[in-house]
Amino acid sequence: QLQLVESGGGLVQPGGSLRLSCAASGFTLDYYAIGWFRQAPGKEREGVSCITISGNSTIYADSVKGRFTISRDNVKNTVYLQMNSLKPEDTAVYYCAAEEFHPAVCVMMIHDYDYWGQGTQVTVSS
Numbered sequence: 001q002l003q004l005v006e007s008g009g010g011l012v013q014p015g016g017s018l019r020l021s022c023a024a025s026g027f028t029l030d031y032y033a034i035g036w037f038r039q040a041p042g043k044e045r046e047g048v049s050c051i052t053i054s055g056n057s058t059i060y061a062d063s064v065k066g067r068f069t070i071s072r073d074n075v076k077n078t079v080y081l082q083m084n085s086l087k088p089e090d091t092a093v094y095y096c097a098a099e100e101f102h103p104a105v106c107v108m109m110i111h112d113y114d115y116w117g118q119g120t121q122v123t124v125s126s
Contacts, residue, residue, distance in 0.1 A: 002027045002115050004096050009120030012086055016124070020081040022096030022117060029072065033099055033106040034079040035113055036070060038092035038122075047108025048094070049081060054103050061108065064090075086124045093119040 008020040022034060035050040049060045049070040058070050069082040079096060097113035 002098075004098060004115055004117035006094060006096050006117045006120040009094060009122045011123045011125065013126050014087060014124055016086050017082070017084045018086065018122060020083065020094055020096075020120060020122075022079040022081075024077045024098070028074070029077050029079065029098065030074050031100055032115075033101040034070075034072065035097045035099070035106065035108055036079075036081045037095045037097060037108070037110060038090075039095070039119075040089075040092040043092075045095070045110055047110070050106035050108050051079065052104055052106045053101065057104060057106065059106060059108060083122070086122075088124045091122060091124050093121050095119045 003025045005023050012018055033052050036048040037045050038048050039045040051058045051070045051072055055072050067085045072079045096117045098115040099113045
């Protein structure tokens with residue numbers, strides 16, 4: 001059974017940092033592009049970042065560009081989202097998702113991903 005498990009969320013002050021992890025079980029991430037998405041209360045789920053199977057290409061939402069970094073470690077079967085300079089508006093449940101795209105492709109379209117984790121809460125507040 002394919003499972004994705006997010007971890008690393010928590011409460012952090014504005015300007016702080018967190019690193020989210022997305023670990024896979026039941027399958028290897030080597031053949032999957034990974035996307036990070038988030039959903040704030042009362043808002044629609046939105047794309048944050050994605051990384052291709054090769055790891056050579058990444059995409060970021062404008063709202064997180066320059067502050068967040070996505071990376072993957074296929075040996076550990078894990079994808080990370082390093083979040084720096086966090087703002088209160090980054091508060092949301094963060095989800096990772098996996099899909100078998102072309103090796104050079106990743107997208108931040110929710111409906112293009114078939115496999116999802118359960119989410120991890122990130123709260124940025126003083």
